[in-house]
Amino acid sequence: MSAEAAETPFTDPEQQREAARIGMWAFLATEVMFFGALFLAYFYDRHLYPEGWVAASKHTDLLLGSLNTGLLLVSSLTMALSVEAAKARRPDTAARTLLATMGLGVAFLVLKGLEYAEHIRDGLLPGETFHFDPAALSRPGELFYYLYFTMTGLHALHMIGGIVWLSVLVIASRRGSARNFDTHVEVAGLYWHFIDVVWIFLFPMFYLVRGAK
Amino acid sequence: MNPERVRTLSLVAAALLALLALTVGLSYVDLGSAGFAVALAVAAIKAMLVGWFFMELEEGVPAVWFMAGAALVWLGLLVSGTLADLFTRI
Numbered sequence: 001m002s003a004e005a006a007e008t009p010f011t012d013p014e015q016q017r018e019a020a021r022i023g024m025w026a027f028l029a030t031e032v033m034f035f036g037a038l039f040l041a042y043f044y045d046r047h048l049y050p051e052g053w054v055a056a057s058k059h060t061d062l063l064l065g066s067l068n069t070g071l072l073l074v075s076s077l078t079m080a081l082s083v084e085a086a087k088a089r090r091p092d093t094a095a096r097t098l099l100a101t102m103g104l105g106v107a108f109l110v111l112k113g114l115e116y117a118e119h120i121r122d123g124l125l126p127g128e129t130f131h132f133d134p135a136a137l138s139r140p141g142e143l144f145y146y147l148y149f150t151m152t153g154l155h156a157l158h159m160i161g162g163i164v165w166l167s168v169l170v171i172a173s174r175r176g177s178a179r180n181f182d183t184h185v186e187v188a189g190l191y192w193h194f195i196d197v198v199w200i201f202l203f204p205m206f207y208l209v210r211g212a213k
Numbered sequence: 214m215n216p217e218r219v220r221t222l223s224l225v226a227a228a229l230l231a232l233l234a235l236t237v238g239l240s241y242v243d244l245g246s247a248g249f250a251v252a253l254a255v256a257a258i259k260a261m262l263v264g265w266f267f268m269e270l271e272e273g274v275p276a277v278w279f280m281a282g283a284a285l286v287w288l289g290l291l292v293s294g295t296l297a298d299l300f301t302r303i
Contacts, residue, residue: 018274018276021274021277022274022276022277022280025276025277025280025281026280028280028281028284029280029281029283029284029287032284032285032287032288033284033287033288033291036287036288036291036292037291039292040291040292040295040296043292043296044295044296044299047296047299047300062237062240066233066237069233070230070233073226073229073230073233073259074226074230076226076229076263076267077222077223077225077226077267079267080222080266080267081214081219081222084214084215084218084219084222085214088214088215090214093214189267189268190268193263193264193267193268194268196263196267197260197263197264200256200259200260200263201253201256201260203236203256204236204249204252204253204255204256205253207240208236208237208240208248208249208252209249210240
């Protein structure tokens, strides 16, 4: 519960908080459309080239992918705890849990970078140098990795944006200058959790096709 | 911080990690054509846990539910329209 006065045009702080959340959800709805089109392309192509999908998924790194999923899930917990701390007017605890969330996010991006390097070394970057075994499934394999790099890359860009956003909140908490700090943290949290949800679906789509027929 | 809430959030995170272990484990089992559907179902359960508890859908703010619902409806239109075309071609 915010103890601060509402800013214009709001009549009370709770109304302001609700408006901020609704605005964030409206943005997330547009993000669903944005990622949704790519998800659709994935399912369309997967339906057309089931064998190519299974062969391509065997080249992904399940260990790194699983570790990264775990990191993101834990980062959602630290993010949620940060929201609770901000609501309880404990900016120091909020800052610590925000830093933990950012650290987990950075660790995710580092592992993702190692994975990209591995794929590029193996010739899995779509384009002139694309190289795929078995060669007969090279075209659908390239399509798979085109979607892989596009979707995980856009996801990573969203994470970089989220980490920058959280760093601004950490600075605000230290200065003690942020008005409606709890609402700011809560809205950033909605964004962070959404990025987590996107990854929750990307993970089985790219890493867990191996056993499928 | 409300200890009850902290406990709930921690339990949700533990459940999410357990579901991750489950879905990775299941990927080593040959479930045939159902394997991918099962993996997506586990992902959907994880997404619902994140949405319900972490994104506070449990608070039941009508306008928030409306936004989330509208996103899913439009996504459904996009996907079902396109796949209806794909699946009915010879």
